[in-house]
Amino acid sequence: xxxxxxxxxxxxxxxxxxxxxxxxxxxxxxxxxxxxxxxxxxxxxxxxxxxxxxxxxxxxxxxxxxxxxxxxxxxxxxxxxxxxxxxxxxxxxxxxxxxxxxxxxxxxxxxxxxxxxxxxxxxxxxxxxxxxxxxxxxxxxxxxxxxxxxxxxxxxxxxxxxxxxxxxxxxxxxxxxxxxxxxxxxxxxxxxxxxxxxxxxxxxxxxxxxxxxxxxxxxxxxxxxxxxxxxxxxxxxxxxxxxxxxxxxxxxxxxxxxxxxxxxxxxxxxxxxxxxxxxxxxxxxxxxxxxxxxxxxxxxxxxxxxxxxxxxxxxxxxxxxxxxxxxxxxxxxxxxxxxxxxxxxxxxxxxxxxxxxxxxxxxxxxxxxxxxxxxxxxxxxxxxxxxxxxxxxxxxxxxxxxxxxxxxxxxxxxxxxxxxxxxxxxxxxxxxxxxxxxxxxxxxxxxxxxxxxxxxxxxxxxxxxxxxxxxxxxxxxxxxxxxxxxxxxxxxxxxxxxxxxxxxxxxxxxxxxxxxxxxxxxxxxxxxxxxxxxxxxxxxxxxxxxxxxxxxxxxxxxxxxxxxxxxxxxxxxxxxxxxxxxxxxxxxxxxxxxxxxxxx
Amino acid sequence: xxxxxxxxxxxxxxxxxxxxxxxxxxxxxxxxxxxxxxxxxxxxxxxxxxxxxxxxxxxxxxxxxxxxxxxxxxxxxxxxxxxxxxxxxxxxxxxxxxxxxxxxxxxxxxxxxxxxxxxxxxxxxxxxxxxxxxxxxxxxxxxxxxxxxxxxxxxxxxxxxxxxxxxxxxxxxxxxxxxxxxx
Numbered sequence: 001x002x003x004x005x006x007x008x009x010x011x012x013x014x015x016x017x018x019x020x021x022x023x024x025x026x027x028x029x030x031x032x033x034x035x036x037x038x039x040x041x042x043x044x045x046x047x048x049x050x051x052x053x054x055x056x057x058x059x060x061x062x063x064x065x066x067x068x069x070x071x072x073x074x075x076x077x078x079x080x081x082x083x084x085x086x087x088x089x090x091x092x093x094x095x096x097x098x099x100x101x102x103x104x105x106x107x108x109x110x111x112x113x114x115x116x117x118x119x120x121x122x123x124x125x126x127x128x129x130x131x132x133x134x135x136x137x138x139x140x141x142x143x144x145x146x147x148x149x150x151x152x153x154x155x156x157x158x159x160x161x162x163x164x165x166x167x168x169x170x171x172x173x174x175x176x177x178x179x180x181x182x183x184x185x186x187x188x189x190x191x192x193x194x195x196x197x198x199x200x201x202x203x204x205x206x207x208x209x210x211x212x213x214x215x216x217x218x219x220x221x222x223x224x225x226x227x228x229x230x231x232x233x234x235x236x237x238x239x240x241x242x243x244x245x246x247x248x249x250x251x252x253x254x255x256x257x258x259x260x261x262x263x264x265x266x267x268x269x270x271x272x273x274x275x276x277x278x279x280x281x282x283x284x285x286x287x288x289x290x291x292x293x294x295x296x297x298x299x300x301x302x303x304x305x306x307x308x309x310x311x312x313x314x315x316x317x318x319x320x321x322x323x324x325x326x327x328x329x330x331x332x333x334x335x336x337x338x339x340x341x342x343x344x345x346x347x348x349x350x351x352x353x354x355x356x357x358x359x360x361x362x363x364x365x366x367x368x369x370x371x372x373x374x375x376x377x378x379x380x381x382x383x384x385x386x387x388x389x390x391x392x393x394x395x396x397x398x399x400x401x402x403x404x405x406x407x408x409x410x411x412x413x414x415x416x417x418x419x420x421x422x423x424x425x426x427x428x429x430x431x432x433x434x435x436x437x438x439x440x441x442x443x444x445x446x447x448x449x450x451x452x453x454x455x456x457x458x459x460x461x462x463x464x465x466x467x468x469x470x471x472x473x474x475x476x477x478x479x480x481x482x483x484x485x486x487x488x489x490x491x492x493x494x495x496x497x498x499x500x501x502x503x504x505x506x507x508x509x510x511x512x513x514x515x516x517x518x519x520x521x522x523x524x525x526x527x528x529x530x531x532x533x534x535x536x537x538x539x540x541x542x543x544x545x546x547x548x549x550x551x552x553x554x555x556x557x558x559x560x561x562x563x564x565x566x567x568x569x570x571x572x573x574x575x576x577x578x579x580x581x582x583x584x585x586x587x588x589x590x591x592x593x594x595x596x597x598x599x600x
Numbered sequence: 601x602x603x604x605x606x607x608x609x610x611x612x613x614x615x616x617x618x619x620x621x622x623x624x625x626x627x628x629x630x631x632x633x634x635x636x637x638x639x640x641x642x643x644x645x646x647x648x649x650x651x652x653x654x655x656x657x658x659x660x661x662x663x664x665x666x667x668x669x670x671x672x673x674x675x676x677x678x679x680x681x682x683x684x685x686x687x688x689x690x691x692x693x694x695x696x697x698x699x700x701x702x703x704x705x706x707x708x709x710x711x712x713x714x715x716x717x718x719x720x721x722x723x724x725x726x727x728x729x730x731x732x733x734x735x736x737x738x739x740x741x742x743x744x745x746x747x748x749x750x751x752x753x754x755x756x757x758x759x760x761x762x763x764x765x766x767x768x769x770x771x772x773x774x775x776x777x778x779x780x781x782x783x
Contacts, residue, residue: 577745581738583667590733593702594726600664 004029005037009044016045017368019055019350023062024291024331028130031110032066058352058501060114060334061291068103068110070148073127074136077116077253078491079411079476084137085124091138095145109148115336115495116253117292120411120476121179121418129154130294132176166263171299178260179418182434184405185385185397186261186268186378187421193267194312196387200278201320205235208279212383214391216403221247221339221376222448222472223547227383230373233363234280237371242282244273245367245374247344248289251336252449253495254474257407258377260419262289262296265381266303270327272380274312275387277325280373285327288344291334300329336499340546341374342366343501354501355546378407378473398424402465410435412477413442428460428469437477444484444563446476450492451551453558454484484563485570490518492555499548506541507549514538514556520580526571527578535560604653604768607677608640611666612693612737613659616754617684618642621656623757631761634768639676648676654767655680656760657746660690661738665731674744679767683760685753685782687740694737701733752781 008025012018022041026033033056042049056062061073074080074089093099096109103110119125122134131154133144140159147157155173162168163177180187200208213228234242246269250258261269273285289296304327307313317323330348332338338347342356345367366372382404386394395403402424408431411417415436422431428445432438439460446454447464448471455462455469462469478488493515502508514537517530538553560567572578583600591598610618618641624631637643638652655677661667674680685691696704709715709724740746750763759779766773 579741579743579745581667581743583664583734586667586734586736586738587664587732589701589735593700593705594724594732596726596728596732598732599728600732 001030001034001037002040005040006044009041014044016047017349019045019052020330020333020347022350023052023056024333027062027333030066031069031071032063035064038064054352055350058335058354059291059332062333066103066107066110067112069108070128070154071110071112072144073112073114073117074100075115075117075119075123075125075127076113076491077120077123077495078488079120079254080116080123080125081487081491082412082478082482083123087138088124088126088136088141091141092145095142109145114292114334115498116251116255118250118256118259118290119176120254120256120409120474122177123411127292128157131155132174132292132295133158134175134177166299169299171302172263172296174295176259176263176295178263179416180260180264181410181416181418182420182422184421184423185389185394186381186405186407187265187419189264191265191268191384193271193307194310194318196271196275196384197278197312197318199387200275201318201323205279205281208275208387209235211391212279212386215383215386215394216391217379217382217386217394218402218466219376220378220382220406220472222252222451222470224466224470227375227379230363230375231276231279233361234282234371234373237364239371241284241368241370242280243367243370243372244276244280244282244285245341245344245348245372246273246285246287246377246380247339247341247374248287248293248377249332249339249344250377250472251290251339251499252451252472252474253492254411254446254449254476255409255472256411257409257419257473259293259296261377261381261407262293262300266300267307268381268384269377270304270307271312272375272382272384273327274317274325275383276373276375276380278323280371282373283324283326285325286330286348286367287327288330288332288338288348290332290338294331297329297331304329335501336495337501337546337548340548343546344374345372352501354503355548357545376472399463399465399467401467406464406471406473408464408471408473408475410475410477412446412475413437413479413482414477422464424465425463427463428455428475431464431475432460432477435475435477437479441479442477443480443482444478444488446474446478446488446492447471449474449476450495450555451547453554454488454562455558456562459562484559484566485518486522489555489559490515490522493518493552496548496552496555500552501548504544504549507544507552510537510541511552514553516580518556520578521567521570523580524570524572525578525580526567527575528568528571529577530571531560531564531567603634603636605638605650606635606640606654606656606764607638607648607652607673608642608656609658609669609673610641611657611659611669611687611740612662613684613686613691615641615658617656617658617687617760620684620752620754620757621760624761625757627761631764634765648672652677653679654764656683657681657687657740658683659686660693660740661734661743662693663731663733667734667743670740670743679747680740680744681748681750681763681767682740682746683750684755685751687746688749688751690737690739691753694739697736701735705733753783756781 124136125134167174218224338353343353347353362372408420500507538557655673
């Protein structure tokens with residue numbers, strides 16, 4: 001263990017800002033990070049042990065206890081539950097003889113739950129030793145556990161053929177499918193790498209930024225900040241070095257379009273990063289990918305290497321003197337909040353992924369305190385097309401305020417879940433038709449993931465776009481058989497509780513309190529005041545530092561707004577007050593511990 | 601007009617809040633003119649003898665008896681006030697909330713350094729007469745409806761006095777910044 005750790009430390013030149021990579025390597029090798037390793041890392045990097053430990057404790061996929069030679073992380077998102085996760089979970093528990101959160105006595109298998117892993121169109125899904133298993137059934141669960149006990153390698157445990165497209169690539173070999181249902185200018189498979197780079201080297205960086213501004217493209221991660229403006233701010237900010245980050249930490253449950261781009265069009269993405277680098281004056285790009293997509297690492301590294309060999313990356317790119325740019329891949333380790341740009345930067349610096357106070361914004365003081373652009377995967381792909389065909393052309397798609405196209409990740413109750421590239425400006429009804437969801441069966445649509453809004457049929461005529469329903473692209477469809485409160489709202493609220501970084505007291509505490517209220521209502525103990533309390537208290541979350549905290553009550557607030565009757569039909573009409581306290585439940589634990597009969 | 605009737609109790613508290621009530625010093629003479637006491641440790645009346653106007657609750661609920669007493673107060677008092685940190689938030693006793701009850705009991709009766717050698721029969725008290733511990737310590741408002749909260753550990757005597765006078769006279773509560781303390 002000692003020599004391995006030492007080797008890892010050497011590999012990253014004992015650079016403490018690379019702590020994430022160091023920990024990921026150690027975790028992958030041993031299945032956990034031991035006290036001895038922590039002490040060794042702290043000593044070698046000249047930092048305190050608690051500094052190492054606080055980074056470890058922040059991320060879901062780091063553990064200080066052994067997680068089993070085979071660690072099974074079963075996704076617990078709302079859609080996974082809808083597609084039969086519960087039965088799969090039960091089968092796993094039965095076959096392994098352990099509960100979730102435990103490791104078998106022989107240290108062979110560890111069972112864990114995990115938040116959405118970006119496979120919402122092929123649930124229930126799990127990650128086993130960095131490999132993805134999709135469309136699980138209780139039978140498959142049984143097979144998998146049997147294979148593990150027989151000592152098979154994870155790669156030998158796939159039963160079906162590999163997925164479509166580049167999922168079959170020698171360096172991927174995954175059963176994941178892309179499910180691309182509709183292509184547009186971004187997903188156009190006719191793309192030839194290098195065209196945009198050839199074009200920009202004939203232009204000045206200012207002209208490149210001008211063209212991007214001319215396209216009116218806005219950030220595709222969800223917040224919708226104008227991309228050209230962001231680049232200009234960064235270009236004009238003083239700093240010895242500048243950085244381009246690609247945010248591929250798509251953790252919003254229901255979003256998986258970046259996974260598809262990373263699989264099918266990584267060259268387009270990398271070219272976009274080069275364009276951004278040229279425009280901003282950066283020499284280094286960092287692709288920050290969520291840990292759940294680790295199975296793509298070898299493939300992406302291979303493509304980066306090929307790009308270097310063709311001089312799309314490296315020194316004097318395409319013969320342009322002084323135009324140097326290279327990209328490295330940085331993996332996260334399981335934390336939704338790292339999708340927030342300042343948290344992502346903190347994480348890439350090897351720290352806990354806690355959002356920073358702003359200002360200063362990353363374009364002024366970002367990675368290693370240098371001006372940094374953080375762009376979404378889809379944004380960086382789109383800019384390549386803008387450069388190739390012009391801002392005018394790009395504006396011909398979409399609406400006046402929302403130009404271009406948007407990749408939608410569609411999942412839930414519909415015939416054709418998958419990725420759709422559509423121009424902005426379609427209504428929710430149009431989309432439902434397109435994905436094979438019958439309007440009369442649809443009860444609700446979650447637009448923009450848990451942090452977005454849950455809307456009902458009366459709002460299905462609303463338009464997707466920054467001027468109406470802004471979205472990062474996730475659409476989850478719920479038909480009339482789903483219980484909105486218990487299947488959706490509760491699940492999403494639990495997600496926010498799990499993913500809170502704990503920094504702001506609002507986001508650390510309120511979602512738990514709101515969840516208790518929802519459970520109380522589901523328990524038939526709720527009163528009207530509970531609904532009022534949730535509406536009132538939910539507003540307080542706006543005081544949180546980042547988008548996660550600010551939107552953590554959205555599942556509850558938007559469902560109360562649009563589905564109030566579902567709450568009202570569950571509360572007690574005859575009472576004004578009910579604390580929900582149940583004495584017989586509250587004494588159970590003590591009665592068991594002392595062997596007493598409850599005589600209350 | 602008859603004087604308003606006050607009842608007080610200490611649940612899972614340390615009696616510090618009651619001490620703070622006594623800290624109103626000579627104003628206690630004014631208090632006697634202002635109110636009557638019913639069930640309270642101050643006059644040692646054990647059971648409600650009539651309906652009361654104001655109930656002051658110190659401490660949260662850590663066992664079944666606390667719950668019964670609190671519910672009794674709710675039934676017999678028009679207005680209930682949570683007095684102090686423990687009634688409002690569970691306070692120090694709530695530090696056990698993250699620990700399973702079995703572990704708490706084993707530490708207290710079997711494994712703790714002062715009991716280890718002395719509890720030879722390894723008994724965890726389980727007499728039916730004893731109140732049963734709750735799974736966690738609850739603040740009062742999670743068990744019954746509470747009308748007002750007076751923060752502090754303990755709340756200052758001045759705050760308790762001012763609050764009581766305001767409640768009894770119907771005047772607005774004077775709460776200067778200095779008297780509200782949360783520790």
